[in-house]
Amino acid sequence: MKRFFAQLYLWLLLAMLYAPIVIIGIFSFTESKVLGNWTGFSTELYTSLFNGGAHHSLLDAIKNTLSIALIAATASTILGSIAAIGIFNMRGRKKQVINLLNDIPMLNPDIITGISLFLLFVSLGISQGYTTVVLAHIAFCTPYVVLNVMPRLQQMNPNIYEAALDLGATPMQALRKVIIPEIRPGMISGFILAFTLSIDDFAVTLFTKGNEGLETLSTYIYADARKGGLTPELRPLSTIIFAVVLLLLIIINIRAKRNAKRNQAM
Amino acid sequence: MSIFSKLINRRSNWAVPYAIFLAIFVALPLLLIVLYAFQDAEGSFTLQNFVKFIRQPEAVNTFIYSIGIAIITTFLCILLGYPAAYILANANLNRSHTTVVLFILPMWINILVRTLATVALFDFAKLPLGEGALIFGMVYNFLPFMIYPIYNTLQKMDHSLIEAAEDLGARPSVVFTKVVVPLSMPGVMSGIMMVFMPTISTFAIAELLTMNNVKLFGTTIQENINNGMWNYGAALSLIMLIIIGVTSLFSDGDEQSDSESLI
Numbered sequence: 001m002k003r004f005f006a007q008l009y010l011w012l013l014l015a016m017l018y019a020p021i022v023i024i025g026i027f028s029f030t031e032s033k034v035l036g037n038w039t040g041f042s043t044e045l046y047t048s049l050f051n052g053g054a055h056h057s058l059l060d061a062i063k064n065t066l067s068i069a070l071i072a073a074t075a076s077t078i079l080g081s082i083a084a085i086g087i088f089n090m091r092g093r094k095k096q097v098i099n100l101l102n103d104i105p106m107l108n109p110d111i112i113t114g115i116s117l118f119l120l121f122v123s124l125g126i127s128q129g130y131t132t133v134v135l136a137h138i139a140f141c142t143p144y145v146v147l148n149v150m151p152r153l154q155q156m157n158p159n160i161y162e163a164a165l166d167l168g169a170t171p172m173q174a175l176r177k178v179i180i181p182e183i184r185p186g187m188i189s190g191f192i193l194a195f196t197l198s199i200d201d202f203a204v205t206l207f208t209k210g211n212e213g214l215e216t217l218s219t220y221i222y223a224d225a226r227k228g229g230l231t232p233e234l235r236p237l238s239t240i241i242f243a244v245v246l247l248l249l250i251i252i253n254i255r256a257k258r259n260a261k262r263n264q265a266m
Numbered sequence: 267m268s269i270f271s272k273l274i275n276r277r278s279n280w281a282v283p284y285a286i287f288l289a290i291f292v293a294l295p296l297l298l299i300v301l302y303a304f305q306d307a308e309g310s311f312t313l314q315n316f317v318k319f320i321r322q323p324e325a326v327n328t329f330i331y332s333i334g335i336a337i338i339t340t341f342l343c344i345l346l347g348y349p350a351a352y353i354l355a356n357a358n359l360n361r362s363h364t365t366v367v368l369f370i371l372p373m374w375i376n377i378l379v380r381t382l383a384t385v386a387l388f389d390f391a392k393l394p395l396g397e398g399a400l401i402f403g404m405v406y407n408f409l410p411f412m413i414y415p416i417y418n419t420l421q422k423m424d425h426s427l428i429e430a431a432e433d434l435g436a437r438p439s440v441v442f443t444k445v446v447v448p449l450s451m452p453g454v455m456s457g458i459m460m461v462f463m464p465t466i467s468t469f470a471i472a473e474l475l476t477m478n479n480v481k482l483f484g485t486t487i488q489e490n491i492n493n494g495m496w497n498y499g500a501a502l503s504l505i506m507l508i509i510i511g512v513t514s515l516f517s518d519g520d521e522q523s524d525s526e527s528l529i
Contacts, residue, residue: 006359013350014368017406020383021375023390035386079284086281098281101288104296109467109510111484115491115503116295119302122496139291142284171275200376202470207491221378225474230382238379245374253367 021242028235035235049233058233061220068130068205068216069198072137077191079138080145081183085175087146088153105140106147113140114207121208128210136208137198144197145190152186153179299507302500315501325486325502332483333509336465339404340412343461344454346405347412351453352446354413355420366417373410380407381471388475395477403475404465411464412457419453420446455516463510 023035028046032039049058087098105113117136121128156179164174180187202218209219217237224231273279306312319325353359354366372380384403388395427449431441469484483506490499 003359006353006356010350010353010360010365013346013409014365017369017372017409020380020387020406021372024383024386027386027390035389079287083281083284086278086284089277090281091278098285098288101285101292104292107510107514109463109506111467111469111487112299112503112507113295115487115499116299117291118491119298119496119500120291120295123298135291139287142287146284171277196374200374202376202378206470206488218376218378221376221382222470222474225382225385230385234379234382235386238383241379242375246371249367249371249374253363257363 021238024235025239025242028239031232033232035230035232045232046236049236057215058220058231058237061215061217062237064130064214065199065216065218068134068137069195071134072141072198073191073194075134076138076142076145076194077187080142080190080194081149081187083142084146084149084153084183084186085179088150102143102146105143110140110201110203111207114204117204118207127212128208129212129214132208132210133205133214133216136204137201140201140204141194141197144193145187148190148193149183149186152183156182299500299503302497303504304501305497307497315498316505318498319501319505328481328486329483329505331480332466335400335404335482336462338401339408339465340458340462342401342405343409343412344457347409347457348416348454351413351416351420351450354417355423369413369417370410373414377407378470378474381474385474395475395479397476397480399475400472400480403471404468407471408461408465411460415456415460416450416453419450423449458516459514462513466509466513467506 027035027038029041029043030037030039031042031044087095087102090098108116114136117132117139118128121132126132160182161174161178164178165171169177199217201216202222205216206219206222209215215223221230221234224234303315304311304313306314350369354369381403384399384406385395388399388402393399423446427445428441431445436444467484469482469488472480472482472485483502487499487502487506490496490502
């Protein structure tokens with residue numbers, strides 16, 4: 001009985017959490033401009049989303065979102081992994097200072113990060129656009145990469161690296177053959193996290209995108225909603241985003257379970 | 267051996283590029299906020315920006331209102347989220363891992379897409395947008411961030427302590443209030459940080475959910491920056507930073523490890 005009520009509570013809460021997304025999903029399959037008006041089943045919105053047509057600015061925004069996320073995640077994974085190795089080998093006060101600075105972008109609210117970077121670019125006289133958005137994204141993503149790589153370095157047996165050097169490997173070879181394979185899982189999860197953070201970002205992008213017309217998905221939705229009506233194509237787009245995220249999460253979970261089982265078997 | 271490869275061989279030097287990057291893109295920008303906050307448009311020192319804030323009833327009211335909304339949202343998230351986290355972590359009440367995944371899934375969806383969905387829901391149900399929609403939208407957006415850290419601490423909790431309390435004759439309600447709740451406090455604290463901080467600083471969500479009728483402090487800051495009032499905007503940002511600094515003093519500061527170990 002207790003179990004029944006517990007499960008009922010969970011599912012009621014989930015219903016509340018998913019009701020908005022379900023409604024968007026349902027109304028992505030009808031042509032009506034206004035949400036809530038069912039004008040018969042149609043995949044018209046999906047076709048017009050991908051054909052561009054009237055809303056090619058939406059497609060541009062999607063492309064920008066993905067390319068910025070890819071560049072920022074790659075750059076912060078490289079920068080963050082190298083930094084983590086460096087910080088791991090540091091001692092004393094310097095290490096404390098750099099760790100503190102590394103924490104700031106994670107603790108700061110987005111709006112503060114955005115405004116602070118905006119002030120940096122305007123006071124240096126740098127005109128804002130694609131490059132400044134990428135730099136800003138690298139700035140708030142890299143700390144998470146460092147955070148993901150660091151535990152791997154701490155778990156690593158320091159003797160393997162020394163052993164590689166004793167056996168005649170150059171430091172670069174030892175890095176490539178010993179350290180990187182050890183920290184790779186941390187680099188991968190850092191990259192995934194950086195990528196999702198970049199895609200999700202709204203506030204930092206808004207303050208650093210300048211006014212040359214650069215839009216990412218978040219700023220596009222924002223501008224669109226402020227103009228009044230919402231582009232109907234956002235309905236199929238949200239549905240697709242939701243389906244992709246759901247799929248990715250299921251895959252990650254299946255993989256995690258399989259790994260856990262394998263570890264148990266060993 | 268060249269100087270360059272000597273530098274590379276000392277591995278603590280590998281942090282140098284990132285240290286320079288942090289100095290330019292983290293430390294300097296924050297210093298600029300402080301600098302701008304204490305300057306007038308001509309660049310000379312002034313406290314006028316803060317005086318202006320205190321003298322403007324509208325700005326102060328927005329500030330207090332935003333804190334109120336953030337507190338209500340955080341409170342509702344605890345109220346709804348704690349039981350959910352408790353059930354999820356309790357093997358007798360929930361065995362399926364899928365429900366856990368379903369609860370954290372919304373965290374990965376763009377916040378504006380989620381807000382858009384809430385607006386759509388209210389449109390669909392023919393409910394008016396406004397304060398009610400704002401609070402619903404905030405709770406909807408941030409509830410997973412409350413559930414996850416609490417769930418995490420409850421799961422890591424040492425269950426022999428519960429058994430010990432039961433063996434010593436504690437009733438289930440006593441076990442819950444004297445053992446489970448105190449042990450889950452770190453999770454609740456991280457949850458509060460993860461909900462309170464974003465709610466106090468949001469701006470776009472409020473505009474979309476209230477058709478621009480309700481203004482939050484974040485919106486005030488953004489409007490000033492957009493209208494070229496950089497110094498006043500910086501001063502308001504500094505005030506927000508102080509509020510957040512005060513809030514984070516109450517937490518134990520390890521919420522990052524809880525929130526970011528999802529993958």
